[in-house]
Amino acid sequence: MPAEGLLAASWLLIALPLAGAAVLLLGGRRTDRWGHLLGTATVAAAFVLAVACTVQLAGTDGRSVDVELFTFISAGELDVTAGLLYDPLSAVFVLLITGVGSLIHVYSIGYMAHDPARRRFFAYLNLFVAAMLLLVLGNSYVALYVGWEGVGLASYLLIAFWYTRPAAATAAKKAFIMNRVGDVGLAIAVFIMFAQLGTTSYAGVHAGVATLAGGTVTAIGLLLLLGACGKSGQFPLQAWLPDAMEGPTPVSALIHAATMVTAGVYLIARSAPVYDETPTARTVVLAVGAVTLLIGAIAGCAYDDIKKVLAYSTVSQIGYMFLAVGLGPAGYVAGLAHLLAHGFFKAGLFLGAGSVMHAMDDQVDMRRFGALWKKLPVTFVTFGLGYLALIGFPFLSGYFTKDAIIEAALDRGDTWGWVLGGVAVLGAGLTAFYMTRLMLMTFFGEARWTDGVHPHESPSVMTAPMVVLAVGSVFSGALLVSVFPLSGWLEPVFGEPAEAEHVVAPAVIGLVVTVVMALGVLAAWLFVGRREVPVTAPVRVSPVTRAARNALYVDTINESLFMRPGQWLTRALVWFDNRGVDGAVNGLAAGLGGSSSRLGRAQNGFVRTYALGMLGGAVMVAGALLAVTAG
Amino acid sequence: MTISYYLVLAAILFTIGAVGVLVRRNAIVVFMCIELMLNSVNLTLVTFARSTGTIDGQIMAFFVMVVAAAEVVIGLAIIMSIYRTRRSASVDDANLLKY
Numbered sequence: 242m243p244a245e246g247l248l249a250a251s252w253l254l255i256a257l258p259l260a261g262a263a264v265l266l267l268g269g270r271r272t273d274r275w276g277h278l279l280g281t282a283t284v285a286a287a288f289v290l291a292v293a294c295t296v297q298l299a300g301t302d303g304r305s306v307d308v309e310l311f312t313f314i315s316a317g318e319l320d321v322t323a324g325l326l327y328d329p330l331s332a333v334f335v336l337l338i339t340g341v342g343s344l345i346h347v348y349s350i351g352y353m354a355h356d357p358a359r360r361r362f363f364a365y366l367n368l369f370v371a372a373m374l375l376l377v378l379g380n381s382y383v384a385l386y387v388g389w390e391g392v393g394l395a396s397y398l399l400i401a402f403w404y405t406r407p408a409a410a411t412a413a414k415k416a417f418i419m420n421r422v423g424d425v426g427l428a429i430a431v432f433i434m435f436a437q438l439g440t441t442s443y444a445g446v447h448a449g450v451a452t453l454a455g456g457t458v459t460a461i462g463l464l465l466l467l468g469a470c471g472k473s474g475q476f477p478l479q480a481w482l483p484d485a486m487e488g489p490t491p492v493s494a495l496i497h498a499a500t501m502v503t504a505g506v507y508l509i510a511r512s513a514p515v516y517d518e519t520p521t522a523r524t525v526v527l528a529v530g531a532v533t534l535l536i537g538a539i540a541g542c543a544y545d546d547i548k549k550v551l552a553y554s555t556v557s558q559i560g561y562m563f564l565a566v567g568l569g570p571a572g573y574v575a576g577l578a579h580l581l582a583h584g585f586f587k588a589g590l591f592l593g594a595g596s597v598m599h600a601m602d603d604q605v606d607m608r609r610f611g612a613l614w615k616k617l618p619v620t621f622v623t624f625g626l627g628y629l630a631l632i633g634f635p636f637l638s639g640y641f642t643k644d645a646i647i648e649a650a651l652d653r654g655d656t657w658g659w660v661l662g663g664v665a666v667l668g669a670g671l672t673a674f675y676m677t678r679l680m681l682m683t684f685f686g687e688a689r690w691t692d693g694v695h696p697h698e699s700p701s702v703m704t705a706p707m708v709v710l711a712v713g714s715v716f717s718g719a720l721l722v723s724v725f726p727l728s729g730w731l732e733p734v735f736g737e738p739a740e741a742e743h744v745v746a747p748a749v750i751g752l753v754v755t756v757v758m759a760l761g762v763l764a765a766w767l768f769v770g771r772r773e774v775p776v777t778a779p780v781r782v783s784p785v786t787r788a789a790r791n792a793l794y795v796d797t798i799n800e801s802l803f804m805r806p807g808q809w810l811t812r813a814l815v816w817f818d819n820r821g822v823d824g825a826v827n828g829l830a831a832g833l834g835g836s837s838s839r840l841g842r843a844q845n846g847f848v849r850t851y852a853l854g855m856l857g858g859a860v861m862v863a864g865a866l867l868a869v870t871a872g
Numbered sequence: 873m874t875i876s877y878y879l880v881l882a883a884i885l886f887t888i889g890a891v892g893v894l895v896r897r898n899a900i901v902v903f904m905c906i907e908l909m910l911n912s913v914n915l916t917l918v919t920f921a922r923s924t925g926t927i928d929g930q931i932m933a934f935f936v937m938v939v940a941a942a943e944v945v946i947g948l949a950i951i952m953s954i955y956r957t958r959r960s961a962s963v964d965d966a967n968l969l970k971y
Contacts, residue, residue, distance in 0.1 A: 838971075846970030848902075848963045852893050 244308040244327070247290070247297050251308055251327055254290055254335060255378065257283045259371035265364035273360050277353070280363030281346040284370050288339035295332045304329050304733045307380060314383070318439060326380035326443060330734045333577065333727070334377040334507060337584045341499045342370050344706035348592050349491040351702035352599065362402060362489065369395035373500055377507060381442040382431045385508070389427065389472065392501045393420045399496060400488040412484040419481040423471015427508075430464035433457065447514035455519070462515055462522025466529065469505030475563055476533040479556050480795050483540075486548040490595030493548060498555050498591050499584040506562040506580055510573050513735060517569070526567030527657075531664045534560030536793055538671035542678065543789035545778055546605045547594050550679050551587070553792070554631065557668060558583050564661060565646045568653065573735045574728040575645035578721045582638035585717050586630040589710030593624030596703055597683060600696040607682040608776050609691055614684040616696040619704045621684050623711035628680055630714035632673040633758050635751070638718025643669060644751050645722060651744045658744065669754050673761025681770045689776055878919040885912035899951045899961045903944075910940045 244251065261283035265276050272279070298304055305328040313323035325331075346366060353359040372391025379385045401413030434441050437457055438449040450458055469475065474482030474497075485497050496502070509516065509526060516523045537557025544550045558579070565576025598605060600617055614621040630637040633644070643665070650661040690696070698704070721727045778790075788794060843850075885908055892905030914933045921929030955961050 841971040844971045846967030848966070849894055856890060856894070 244306045247293050248301075248306045248327055249308060251290075251294050251306075251325055251378070252310060254287050254294070254339070255371050255374045257287045257290075257371075258367040258374070262364045262367035262371060265360055265367065270360075276360035277346075277350050277363045280367050281343065281350065283367060284339060284346050285343045287370070287374070288336075288343045291332075291335045291339045294327060295336060298327055298329070298332055319435060321381060321383045321441060323384060324380040324442075325378040325384075327378065328734055329731050330507075330510065330577075331377045333581060333730070335374060337581055338370060338373050338377065338500050341584055341588050341710070342366075342495060344709055345491050345495040345499075345588065345592070348494075348595070348703050348706040349489075351700045352491055352595055353489065356489075358402070362399075365395055365398045365402070366491075366495070369399065369496060369501070373504070376504055380444075381440075382434060382446065383441045385511075386427060386431060389424065389468070389504065392496070392504065393417065393424065393472070396420075396485070396492075396496050396501055399492040400485045402489055402492070403487075406487065409487040412481075412487040416481040416485050419478050420471045423468045423478055426464040426466075426471070427468025430461050430468065433461050433464070443511065447512075450515050450518050453518075458515060459519045459521045462512075462519045463525060465508060465512055465515065466522060466526055469508045469563075470529060471505075472508075473502045473505030473559050473563070474556050475505065475529050475559065476536055477795070477799075479533060479536065480792065480799060482556055483544075483549045483552040483792065486546070486552050490548065490591055490598060493552070494588045494591030494595070497552065498587040502555060502559060503562065503580050503584070506559065506566055506576060509563070509566045510577060510735075513570075513573060523567055523569060526563055527661060528567075530560045530563030530565070530567050531661055532560070533557065534564060534668045535664060535671075536560075536795070538668050538675065539789050540792040541675040542671060543786055545607050545682075547597065547607050547610070547679060547683060548591070548605055550607075550675060551590055551594060554590075554672065554676065555583075555587055557672065558587065558631075561643065561646055561665065561668065564665060565649060568649050568661075570735060571652055572646065572649040574731055575642065575649045577731065578718070578727045579639075579642035579646055581721060581727070582630070582642045582714070582717045585710055585713035586627040586638060589623060589627040589707055589714050590631065592703070592707045592710065593620050593627060596620040596699040596707065597624075599699050599703070601690070602694055604691065604694070607679065608774055608778065609689055610683040611686045611690070611774065612684070612688040613696055617684075617698050619698055620707065623704070623707040624684075625680070626711040627714045628676050630718070632676050632762070633669055633754060635755055636719065638714055638716070638721075640751070640754075641718035641722040644747065644754055647750055647754060648743065648745075648747055651750065652742070654742075654744050666754060666757050670757040670761040673758040674765045677762045677765035678769045681765060682774055685770065686774060689774065875919050875923045878915060882912040882915040882919070885909075885915070897962045897964055899954070899963050899966075902963055903947055903951065907940060907944070910936055 261280050265272055265280060268276070298306060305326070308325040308327060310323045310325065312320070314321040346363070349359075349362065349366065353362050356362065369392060372388050372395055374388070376385055376388025376392060379388060397413050397417045400416055401410050403409045404413075431441055434446050437453055438446055440446060440449070450461075453461075471478045482497060482502065486493050488497070516526070534557045537553045537555075537560055541550050541553035541557060544553065562576045562580050562583070565572035565579060568575075596617065597610065597613060597620060600613070600620075601610065604610075626637070630639045633639040647662050647665045647669075650665055651658050653661070782790075791797065889905040889907075889909035889912060892908065893902050896902050896905065914936050917929040917933045917936070919929075921927060921933075951961060954966050958965055
């Protein structure tokens with residue numbers, strides 16, 4: 242139904258941060274003094290507006306509101322109207338983005354306080370929030386695509402924020418290029434929709450998708466999945482996400498943990514009617530999720546860089562979400578609940594990691610941490626709560642949301658259900674292992690600090706957002722699953738939640754997962770906690786550890802399969818261009834030049850030669866005339 | 873009275889002129905040969921004018937004479953100035969304008 246009241250002004254949600262970004266970028270140094278305050282204020286205002294809009298939406302019939310804005314593209318048959326779709330699904334994303342976004346803006350005021358380019362940082366963050374809101378609020382795949390590219394740009398700019406560091410510049414390029422691979426898939430999916438259905442709006446595509454041939458729908462589903470894999474760091478395009486940790490830590494928290502990387506989950510959940518028509522594509526989503534959750538968890542066990550461990554954890558947790566949305570109607574709500582809870586605890590964990598780095602002079606090597614719990618009490622408590630929530634400690638948020646996914650997987654009832662459930666449980670054990678390892682190496686044990694480091698607690702402008710996120714990590718799961726069920730709120734989007742017949746009783750699953758988690762924690766204590774942690778990583782390690790340290794050689798595979806052949810192709814093309822194309826053009830020019838200089842020799846300056854030429858010409862003309870008249 | 877005698881005479885004069893232009897080096901002689909060729913053409917024009925009873929050819933002959941007179945003036949002036957700078961009236965010595 243059309244928008245009224247506040248919802249009609251929901252375009253302000255996007256316009257506010259966008260205006261903030263414009264002022265900060267165009268205002269230049271003049272805005273240095275108050276730029277960070279403006280940047281935070283626009284996002285906070287967007288959050289207040291989002292809360293008000295959501296309250297109004299809750300009281301609206303059907304809980305779905307169309308906000309028509311203007312005609313975006315009108316060319317022949319292609320008619321794209323720029324409009325917003327405010328429904329329960331976009332509403333939860335808007336709340337997550339603006340809510341967590343505001344907290345991280347506040348945190349950044351403290352974290353970036355000593356950076357001379359803080360204004361630019363806030364401008365890019367605002368740009369990101371605007372693009373991300375457009376991504377989740379747009380009412381067509383084209384609007385989503387615009388936001389999709391916008392967040393990609395913001396992500397690139399923010400990863401390369403310290404662009405004088407070669408590692409950051411390389412990581413940004415890697416992220417951008419790997420995202421491009423996925424974006425091409427998304428773009429082609431949109432092209433197919435337009436070619437086959439003549440429309441790209443969600444309503445039009447979802448209504449018309451049932452009329453399409455099976456192969457076409459599968460193609461759309463797989464191409465959308467490729468786009469989602471690129472943006473969300475899923476197998477086989479996951480390698481950019483850990484490298485993206487070169488950016489400032491608040492960026493890792495907001496973009497590469499809580500919001501942007503979950504855009505793929507949003508895309509698949511939003512395209513539920515497409516996947517309803519194509520079981521093949523849905524199965525591929527499941528496989529991608531299951532494979533990624535294991536790869537991420539295994540790689541997370543071996544890294545010593547605190548942010549990289551968290552990044553692989555993000556990869557793994559988004560794998561859980563893909564697994565959930567790949568299960569179909571049974572899993573959408575579970576996946577989105579995990580997404581929201583993950584937004585809280587992973588953002589909190591990253592902010593905690595940032596606080597630790599702040600205390601340790603920007604060091605990230607966990608082998609150089611240890612015994613920090615006394616020095617950083619607030620960070621320790623908030624980080625610890627996020628840790629417990631992530632590993633699924635009973636009655637914290639991860640416990641509820643992860644169990645819901647495992648339940649949904651087992652409820653399939655077939656062999657695949659058992660396999661997927663088993664993978665998810667195994668992943669939970671690995672998660673417990675690597676996160677406990679991180680906790681032990683960072684906060685407990687002996688102090689292994691480098692000389693001259695004097696850890697100190699962060700200022701309250703940084704700890705306050707961490708406390709809020711920690712509270713969210715503790716309670717969000719229980720809130721979303723039992724007190725204020727997400728399934729009821731999302732009912733207008735995904736339909737009424739079916740009363741599932743449980744293959745295994747939820748209580749049993751909860752018990753099993755808790756036991757596996759406890760085993761993971763115990764293993765971490767056995768391997769890491771009770772021994773001395775060497776300051777440099779041991780070199781003589783098992784092949785498994787070596788493989789995990791290299792992230793299961795995914796970069797190597799990518800390099801040998803795609804990068805090298807690409808370089809060969811480029812070199813061949815360069816050679817062809819230099820020798821072939823340039824050779825032909827230069828050869829033609831040289832031939833003309835040579836022959837004309839040779840012909841020029843005929844101009845020898847002797848008048849009598851010219852006279853002979855004239856005579857010869859005249860004789861030929863006369864001869865021709867005679868031949869014509871005689872003939 | 874057939875016109876062939878006139879035409880043959882004109883052809884002979886033209887050939888002498890053309891060969892003279894091609895083989896002689898002295899610029900004055902070359903110049904005279906050009907005049908010879910022009911006048912052989914005049915003879916042809918007048919011959920055809922008489923035989924057809926029109927005056928077009930005769931008018932054309934007058935044009936040729938006027939052009940020839942002008943050409944003589946310019947040509948002799950050029951030959952004079954070349955002679956002054958190069959101390960030679962040979963056409964082969966004036967060969968600077970080339971590739």
